[in-house]
Amino acid sequence: MVPNGAVSMVIAPPRRLRGRHLLFRAIRPIRASGLVVAAVIVCAAAPGFVTHGNPNAVHLLARFAPPMSRTPAGTVSLLGTDELGRDIFTRLVYGARTSMLIGAAAVLFAGVLGTGLGLTAAIRGGLADSVIMRLADMQFAFPFILLAITIIGIFGQTIQNVILVVGLSNWVAYARIVRAETLAVRERAYVEAARAIGMTLTRIVWRHVLPNVCASLIVVATFGMAGSILAEAGLSFLGLGVPLRIPSWGGMLADGRQYLDTEYWLSFFPGIALFITVLAVNLLGDGLRDALDPYVRTRKASRFW
Amino acid sequence: MTRYIIGRLGWAVVVLWTLTVVVFGVIHLSGDPTALYVGQEATAQDYAVIRHALGFDRPLLQQYGSFLAHAVRGDFGRSLRFQQPTLPIVLGRLPATLELAVAAIGLAVILAIPLGVFSAVRHGSALDDIGTVLALSGQCMPTFWLGIMLILIFSVQLRWVPIFGTGPLRLVLPAVTLGAWAMARTARITRSSMLEVLRQDYLRTAEAKGLSAATVVLKHALRNGAIPILTSLGLDFGNLLGGAVIVETVFGYPGVGLLSVNAVVGKDIPLIQAVVVVVAAVLVLLNLGIDLLYVVLDPRIRYGSSYGA
Numbered sequence: 001m002v003p004n005g006a007v008s009m010v011i012a013p014p015r016r017l018r019g020r021h022l023l024f025r026a027i028r029p030i031r032a033s034g035l036v037v038a039a040v041i042v043c044a045a046a047p048g049f050v051t052h053g054n055p056n057a058v059h060l061l062a063r064f065a066p067p068m069s070r071t072p073a074g075t076v077s078l079l080g081t082d083e084l085g086r087d088i089f090t091r092l093v094y095g096a097r098t099s100m101l102i103g104a105a106a107v108l109f110a111g112v113l114g115t116g117l118g119l120t121a122a123i124r125g126g127l128a129d130s131v132i133m134r135l136a137d138m139q140f141a142f143p144f145i146l147l148a149i150t151i152i153g154i155f156g157q158t159i160q161n162v163i164l165v166v167g168l169s170n171w172v173a174y175a176r177i178v179r180a181e182t183l184a185v186r187e188r189a190y191v192e193a194a195r196a197i198g199m200t201l202t203r204i205v206w207r208h209v210l211p212n213v214c215a216s217l218i219v220v221a222t223f224g225m226a227g228s229i230l231a232e233a234g235l236s237f238l239g240l241g242v243p244l245r246i247p248s249w250g251g252m253l254a255d256g257r258q259y260l261d262t263e264y265w266l267s268f269f270p271g272i273a274l275f276i277t278v279l280a281v282n283l284l285g286d287g288l289r290d291a292l293d294p295y296v297r298t299r300k301a302s303r304f305w
Numbered sequence: 306m307t308r309y310i311i312g313r314l315g316w317a318v319v320v321l322w323t324l325t326v327v328v329f330g331v332i333h334l335s336g337d338p339t340a341l342y343v344g345q346e347a348t349a350q351d352y353a354v355i356r357h358a359l360g361f362d363r364p365l366l367q368q369y370g371s372f373l374a375h376a377v378r379g380d381f382g383r384s385l386r387f388q389q390p391t392l393p394i395v396l397g398r399l400p401a402t403l404e405l406a407v408a409a410i411g412l413a414v415i416l417a418i419p420l421g422v423f424s425a426v427r428h429g430s431a432l433d434d435i436g437t438v439l440a441l442s443g444q445c446m447p448t449f450w451l452g453i454m455l456i457l458i459f460s461v462q463l464r465w466v467p468i469f470g471t472g473p474l475r476l477v478l479p480a481v482t483l484g485a486w487a488m489a490r491t492a493r494i495t496r497s498s499m500l501e502v503l504r505q506d507y508l509r510t511a512e513a514k515g516l517s518a519a520t521v522v523l524k525h526a527l528r529n530g531a532i533p534i535l536t537s538l539g540l541d542f543g544n545l546l547g548g549a550v551i552v553e554t555v556f557g558y559p560g561v562g563l564l565s566v567n568a569v570v571g572k573d574i575p576l577i578q579a580v581v582v583v584v585a586a587v588l589v590l591l592n593l594g595i596d597l598l599y600v601v602l603d604p605r606i607r608y609g610s611s612y613g614a
Contacts, residue, residue, distance in 0.1 A: 134319075135323075138320050138323060140540065140543075142320075142324070142543060142584075142585060142588060143543050143544060143546045143547025143548075143550070143584065143588075144547065145547040145548075145550050145551075146547065146550065146565055146580065146581055146584060147327065147328075147331070147581065149550070149565065149566065149569045150328065150331055150332075150569055150577050150581065151331055152569075153569035153570065153572065153577075154331060154332060154341070154572070155331075226445070230445075230447055233447055233449075234447070234448070234449065234551055237447075237449045237551065237554075238550070238551065238554060238566055239570065240566075240569065240570075250447075250449075253447075253449060253450060253453065254449075257453060257555075260453060260456065260457055260461060261457075261461045264457060267450070267453050268454070268457075270450075271447060271450030271453070271454065274447045274450065275442075275445055275446055275447060275450065278445040278447070279441070279442065279445040282441065282444070282445055283441075
């Protein structure tokens, strides 16, 4: 116990909510990020509701129109047009669909795979446990992007393959948490009681184990979503992501790169969209973690590179 | 200790072997690998000739055996694009990538650790808040976008740093780009690790017996907080080698990352195999080195007969 008034010279007490911090903390990052994520989800679910344009409509007369300029058709192009005269804002809105769809599908795939492997490791134990956890160690240390681009390069650029690869890069966090939690829950008296009254293993897992890990899984999945969105964009940037005709933020960035010196907006806006979305999802994850699971202290955001 | 090292080396062999299985599997499960070698206009007869010449008509296990037998001797075949043995090509590109990764890690150590320590010591101050925001932004920033924006600002607009060229300047922008994420992560981990340590009783003792603030923080706290930082730096190195794939593509930097992208795009299978195995070997050795460093940092850690570190 520190006696009252004893102020450590090294360990300064946290100074909270003093004048200059009020503004900083008043922004309420969690609520703002929730709004951003909601907006991106609306873009992804109903792009036609946000913009009337066609993301792939080519207007060769309106190439490289700067932001806020008037197109020959008489409309104002909010964020400008690209090298084929396609509207950047429209493509960003449709690009949100690519990011969210692949992010969500990859997280779902990783979550199911990781949960399954984590449960198997914990319940079976022995050889299955060692093999699964060693595999997890191995994957944690190896830059998965190398295998990812190999797989995409050989199996082809399809949405399914991108989801598969991004999902495969993400399962370890889920497996670790589910395994640890299952091992802990297994020793509890109520699980023993459930076993004693003849509950089947499947039922015990559904009724007692999974509800216990649910909160942690949701938090990990949120961070995983941020990582997956970045991973998809990275693959598309390398030209090894979604097929080229589908608008994606990473692909737009790569296309705009060669016009960087004069037409900055081609690659600037997709990057901003990506950054804000990923930041918002991460902040949402922080908020969810504080709300749902005060025990998970470390960031479980997994990233490819 | 010796047993521990032997155990770890055995584990390293297992990791490398698993990767050869994965890479071989990916290439041969995709259907007929001959298709990757022949042109689009190839006739069925061309296919048969090339399939036989490359040995793809042999049983899969036999093909893997021959691949492995050559691989352990450092022979991954000839690159389709360069028409040379692949291993020397990869090893020739490796120093450039390692240079980049070391520079990025160096930035993380020099800038992020002091920032993290200061944030923890002045917990809740304005600098702590700014550091937290910077670190979070760094973690969310798409690497390739950061690289492009740095080129736009420092090469295109200000003309301070050439995009291409030689000399140490060539390294600056790629290293900052690659290091941004490592810096962000290191700052966060240093901060939380130090916060954890600063709470301990022995630090209050150290302070009470009249040691200077610098001694308390640097000698007593940082040394004990260093283990998680070191672990994360080790993991980051793997991530950095992965990140190099993107950063080298952005900057046209001639390292292993750019080589691997070109190999994949050009479907240069022998080269892909060599890259994956070489990178894995580098990482395995590095992780072993880090585990041994733990002993130096924290004499309480002793590796006995089991190696469940």
